[in-house]
Amino acid sequence: MKFQTNIPLESQSENQIDYSSNVLLFGSCFSENIGEKLSYFKFKNTQNPFGILFHPKAIETLISKAVSGYVYTQNDVFYHNEQWHCFDAHSKLSRPSKEDLLNELNAHINVTALNLKKASHIVITLGTAWVYSNIETKQVIANCHKVPQKQFKKELLSVAEIEACLKNILNLIRSVNPSVSVIFTVSPIRHIKDGFVESTQSKAHLIAAIHQVLMGQSYYFPSFEIMMDELRDYRFYNADMIHPSPLAVTYIWEKFKAVWISEASFKTMEAVNVIQKGLQHEPFNETSEAHGKFLKNLQEKMKKLQSSYSHIQF
Incomplete structure (x- = not known):
């Protein structure tokens, strides 16, 4: 019997x-869920240089500016609620000082440009097709930064608009890194602030558009479908009943691992996991001989792993 x-x-x-x-x-907070798993197992990865970006237009803007070598100036930032912000970036980059923000933006755009060129894999998680555009500048923004909503126009990107956006993203990536594998996925997190029907419509637009652009070294991983169909139970959600629980994230990660992580890496992953758990261990007696031996053994395991993989640090 199957349940x-x-x-x-x-x-x-x-x-x-x-x-x-x-x-x-790049992308929504679910990309950071996957990124955190990659970081835990010590794979080389870079997550959201401009912070969480929910919609494809925001990702397109970042990649376009990174590829073109864009330099942020004071014309790109604004002051609101005692902080300097940029509409291209998440508020985690916002700073009390304009100069500090510009330094952050230009440092992170350079990080993006560098990693676009050297990446072997790019994972793009799309969260929503709903976007806000600045009424005055007509610019589609990544984050409102709690600026009054009357300054923006909300609209749903059509399938054709998203398709054009994704094609441009792929062309920009290929222009600097022709051999990279690009993995698209749709976040399982529902944006119910837009409305239940509206959230479903948004996800449908994203999924339809992605499947119009898949070819060559671009792929689709069904995060959204796994959450909706395999984990169809509220016990797999956090208390807000919107975000996947840690158990659900781990479940989807295991599916991602089965598809995208080399089986030859599993042994190293297990060795990393043993060390990570050892580092989290809280001893009953820190001065005991047994704990001293435990720490020495852990250090030896770390040195052995680092002798094979110099990028691994604990």
């Missing part, structure tokens, strides 16, 4: 992620 519907998944026979890979992740 669950399962999304059919096929392991990638080529271009899988291993410990020599460089992974660059």
